[in-house]
Amino acid sequence: MAHRDSYLNKQRITRDDAPFMTMVVGVGFEPTYATRADLQSAAFNHSATPPARHLYRQQTACKNAAVLRDKKAQLICQQRSHFMPPKSGKKHTSAKNRPQNRPMNPKMARPDGAHRAAPPVAPKPPQNGFFIWGRHAVFAALANTERRIAQIYVTADTESALADQMKSLSVTRNSELPAPQIIDRNRLDGIGGPHDKAVHQGIAAAVWPLEPPHLDDFLAINHDTPLRLLLLDQLSDPRNVGAILRSARAFNVAGVITTFRNAAEESGALARAASGAMDHVPYLRVVNLARAIEQLQDAGIVVAGLAGDGRMPVADLAKFDRLAIVLGAEGTGLRRLSRDHCNHLVRIDIDDRADSLNVSNAATIALYAASTARR
Numbered sequence: 001m002a003h004r005d006s007y008l009n010k011q012r013i014t015r016d017d018a019p020f021m022t023m024v025v026g027v028g029f030e031p032t033y034a035t036r037a038d039l040q041s042a043a044f045n046h047s048a049t050p051p052a053r054h055l056y057r058q059q060t061a062c063k064n065a066a067v068l069r070d071k072k073a074q075l076i077c078q079q080r081s082h083f084m085p086p087k088s089g090k091k092h093t094s095a096k097n098r099p100q101n102r103p104m105n106p107k108m109a110r111p112d113g114a115h116r117a118a119p120p121v122a123p124k125p126p127q128n129g130f131f132i133w134g135r136h137a138v139f140a141a142l143a144n145t146e147r148r149i150a151q152i153y154v155t156a157d158t159e160s161a162l163a164d165q166m167k168s169l170s171v172t173r174n175s176e177l178p179a180p181q182i183i184d185r186n187r188l189d190g191i192g193g194p195h196d197k198a199v200h201q202g203i204a205a206a207v208w209p210l211e212p213p214h215l216d217d218f219l220a221i222n223h224d225t226p227l228r229l230l231l232l233d234q235l236s237d238p239r240n241v242g243a244i245l246r247s248a249r250a251f252n253v254a255g256v257i258t259t260f261r262n263a264a265e266e267s268g269a270l271a272r273a274a275s276g277a278m279d280h281v282p283y284l285r286v287v288n289l290a291r292a293i294e295q296l297q298d299a300g301i302v303v304a305g306l307a308g309d310g311r312m313p314v315a316d317l318a319k320f321d322r323l324a325i326v327l328g329a330e331g332t333g334l335r336r337l338s339r340d341h342c343n344h345l346v347r348i349d350i351d352d353r354a355d356s357l358n359v360s361n362a363a364t365i366a367l368y369a370a371s372t373a374r375r
Contacts, residue, residue, distance in 0.1 A: 122190030123183070126150040129208045131191040132271040132278075133200035139165050140276030141205055145173060147279055150206040152180040153188060158202030192268060199272070209266040212285045215257070215292060219299045222254055228370055229301065229324035230363060232258040233289055233338045236329070238265075242273025243360035244327070249277035251367040257284045257292060257324075293341040296324050303342050305334050306362055310345035317346060317370035325366050330359050 125131050129150060132141055135158075141147045142165065154162050162180055169177075188200045230248055235241055241264040248256055263285070264270055271278045286292040293303050304317060305326040317323060326342060328334035339345065348365055350357060357365070 120184060120187045120190070122187050123151070123153060123206070125191075125206050126208065129206055130266065131204050131206055131268045133188070133191060133204040133268060134272050134275070135161070135201050135203055136276035137271040137274070137278070138203050138205045140279040141207055141271075142166065142177065143169060143173070144210075144279040145176075146210055148208045149177055150208065151178050153183045153204045153206075154180045155185045155188065155202035156182055162203060210279075210283070213255075213282055215284055215286055215295060218255060218282065218284060219295070223299065226321040227254040227301075227323075228252070228367065229254055229296070230256045230367075231289065231293070231303070231324055231326040232256065232263065233326055233328045233334055234259065234262040234332075235327065235359065236262055236264050238267050238270035239273045240264075240330070240358070240360050242270040242275075242278070244363045245270075245274040245277040245281050245283070247360065247364040247367055248281045249274075251371050253281060253367065255282040255284055257286060257289075259289055260285050260287060290337045290341050293324075293326070293338070297341075297343070302344070304344040304346045305339055305342035306348065306366060307334055307339065307345045308347060308356065310347035312344045312346045314346050314348045314366055314369045317366060320370070323370055325363070325370070327359055327363055330356070 132138055138152075141149060142152075152162070159180070159182065166174060166177070185202060188202070188204055191200065191204055228251065230244065230253055232241065232244070235244075235258065241258075245256060258264070266278065266283070296303055299322075301322045301324050302320045303324045303326060304312070304320075306314075306328070317325070325346075326334060326338055328338070334342075346366070348357060348362055
């Protein structure tokens with residue numbers, strides 16, 4: 001203690017030497033700033049100043065705690081990154097940093113800078129049902145007492161035409177039909193599906209499929225009368241089938257027979273192409289077309305298949321009173337089993353430079369030829 005005091009006296013600092021001086025002394029865990037007055041006070045003595053080894057230990061402990069803290073933080077970051085998805089390399093631009101002068105989706109941009117409104121929501125068909133649209137198709141469905149109708153949709157400019165049509169129906173049929181619902185024309189545009197705008201003429205109906213008649217019952221009703229039938233051998237395009245039904249209606253065909261599999265189902269596209277014929281011409285379904293041909297032949301019906309290599313000209317179809325014409329799919333034509341069961345194979349002579357006819361056009365030509373002698 002005497003040595004320390006003598007040292008301080010020898011190193012005495014006067015006002016002339018320095019206007020102000022501070023000394024940093026480590027006390028506890030926090031540094032203490034001591035002025036010259038503190039150095040001369042009785043409270044600041046050797047016993048209150050920790051030895052240098054204590055300061056070294058405290059500094060070492062602080063460094064170790066900092067190292068442990070950094071390692072712990074690094075471990076936590078590694079654990080979090082383990083559960084995070086890997087970076088894709090694609091640069092994502094947040095909405096905050098996205099340029100304001102460019103729309104989010106250029107296809108949705110409008111000239112005035114505003115975003116295009118979402119399209120109107122189309123009504124939904126009933127479960128296991130579908131939509132039919134167009135005046136001829138809807139009016140034929142309303143008149144068909146076998147057709148179950150869930151809802152009728154009509155625009156304001158078509159309401160009067162629908163009212164006139166419903167006046168022609170019987171009182172019983174009118175009581176079975178739901179009240180028409182006025183709907184915006186834009187909503188009806190979407191009933192054909194997301195990729196097909198329906199040409200609805202301001203009217204549509206949500207319906208259920210007809211119950212197909214059984215072939216035995218059909219033949220029992222038409223057992224001894226002249227008739228024309230059409231058989232479809234795996235025709236699956238609804239527009240082709242609808243066009244065939246339309247021609248069948250025009251030439252008074254008694255019925256159209258197809259299979260349950262690989263065939264066109266009743267749908268809005270089929271009804272639209274048929275232009276009302278779907279509710280006038282019976283649409284029969286069978287499991288096996290070859291067996292159906294045998295059943296027709298047992299009922300005294302001549303079965304003729306259309307084929308490019310047929311020996312009989314199409315004009316000879318008019319000589320048969322009870323006739324069934326078999327149409328094959330475009331490209332493949334008649335299947336082998338169907339060809340083998342036909343009584344005749346009929347050809348339609350076309351220009352040598354042409355490959356083939358559309359199946360619906362071929363059906364129209366064959367029906368016209370078969371009905372010429374009967375007129």
